[in-house]
Amino acid sequence: MNTSYSALDTFLTCPRKYKYSQIDRIKTPKSKEQFFGTLLHSTLKIVHTPGILSPTLEQALDFYSKNWNAEVFADETEERAAFAQGVAMLQDYYKKNDPAKTNIIDLESRFQVEIGENAEKHIVSGIIDRIDKTEDGYEIIDYKTTRKLPSQEKVDNDLQLSIYLAGFLKRYPKEKENLDKIKVSLYYLKHGVKLSSRRTLDQVKQSEELMLDLIDQISRSKFEPTISGLCDWCGYQNICPMWKHKFKEKGQKDIDTAKIIEEYISLKDEVKSKTDRIGELQEILSGYMDQENIDQVFSDAGRILRTLRKTYKYDKEKLRAILEPLDKWEEVLKVDGVSLRNILGVLPFETKNEVEKAKVLDKESKSYIVKKG
Ligand code: SF4
Missing domain, CATH: 1.20.5 (Single alpha-helices involved in coiled-coils or other helix-helix interfaces)
Structure with missing residues (x-):
């Protein structure tokens, strides 16, 4: 299979959306969020493109304004708010970063990693926003325009960063020896915050295993729709069984x-x-x-x-002492689904995946949830 990190991420978000975009190849118009994200990325690319002089903030804002498209927004209020937010993000970026002092070795760097063996070989591609040469190593940076800032724990287990590092190592294989000097970072432009982490070679290998596993899941998937807050930004609502009735x-x-x-x-x-x-x-x-x-x-x-x-509740250890000798302890242990869901968010991606694989369908029932308005 020839795939990309973003396609695998779409499958994780919603298998049905993956089917519409990657298998059926149904095109959708660019959403306002996609337009906003792309324009911010292009502006930062201009900011950091090597030249005699780095662009000033005014020049960056000029590029941003000239490429702005008011048409994608629902009304003027929404459009003005989004425009102002982009301006504030660029101003904050310049306050915290001096483009003249960065030592960038590549921008929007395309990569391809080959994973798997023999007949099960696959290619995963992606684009790294920026690779910097730091004093003692490298930094791989991905810009984010999303509103939600993740915890450090999530960044430490972020699959995208591990895959990007795998892509970087494909190009610079000698750097496998110096992983402690390579930072992987997510720059959240709305917050002006950069969250960084590092990876071991084992973690990079694990990320390749995870990609193989995802590809396997895709090959067996029935592409069920997964309804979530992200549906608000999905361009397939008018054909998706979860939403099409609305249209x-x-x-x-x-x-x-x-x-x-x-x-x-x-x-x-x-x-x-x-x-x-x-x-x-x-x-x-x-x-x-x-x-x-x-x-x-x-x-x-x-x-x-x-x-x-x-x-009543039982004293766990006392109960165990009584039931274990009778070989009955395992029978009374029940997995608490609510507690499990609570800890899933902070588990490393590979553990989360293992937990997901341990899931078997117990019973099925239909429920009817009311959302007013
Ligand atoms: S609208 Fe929601 S459930 Fe339907 S395809 Fe898009 S993301 Fe999936």
């Missing part, structure tokens, strides 16, 4: 979904307000029962009995 003309909708949704939401609201009221009545009754020292109240309509429900 259906009113007259084309076979059943009166508007009426059904309205009734469904109103019933859910009613259930909620009734549940809230039951809670209030329970509190009133509970106060009365305490005052009268009783646990049951009566009326012509019926009676309400108050009982005490106790839940």
Whole structure:
């Protein structure tokens, strides 16, 4: 397979989006976020392109303004805000970096890494925004225009940086000996913050294993859509089964979904307000029962009995001492899915992947989630 880091990343985000873009090759117009990111990247490329004199901030802003496209934004307010944000990002970049003092060896550096063996050989390509020569080694930098700043732990386990380093080492194989002198960094332009990390050779090899694993997952995938906050930026909403109904003309909708949704939401609201009221009545009754020292109240309509429900938890070590000799300990150990999900975010990518592979379908059911508006 001939693929790229960004294609593999798309598969991780949403397999269906991967199918639309990489297999069906369906083109979508550039979103405003893509346009904004691309323009910032091009401006920084101009800023750092070697010349007699490095461009001043004014020259960088001039390039940015001349290449601005107001058309991609929904309205003037949104467009003005985005433009001002780009200006602020460039001003901050110049405040913290002097382009004349950087020692850049390559910009938008294309790479290809060959992974796998024999019939299972694949090529993964990518583009490294910038490679700097530092005092004692190198720094690989990728610019980000996203709003969310990750934790250092996430940067230390970031797959993209490991793959970029693999690409760099392909070009400079001797540098494998000097990995402690090579920094890999993500520069978050909105925050003006650069988060850096280093990698060992083992981590680089692991990243290649992970890519092989992803390629294997792609070959077996049914490309199910994964709904997430990123759907807001997806250009395939009008064909995706998760969203396409939104784009259906009113007259084309076979059943009166508007009426059904309205009734469904109103019933859910009613259930909620009734549940809230039951809670209030329970509190009133509970106060009365305490005052009268009783646990049951009566009326012509019926009676309400108050009982005490106790839940217990066991001392883990004591229970283990009892059950282990009987070979029953393993049977009572249950994986707590919520706790597992909580720690997944901070696990190294390869561990997360291993955990994902250990997942088997237990049961399936459909749930109906209401999002108002
Ligand atoms: S809209 Fe969301 S679920 Fe559908 S393809 Fe795009 S990212 Fe995936």
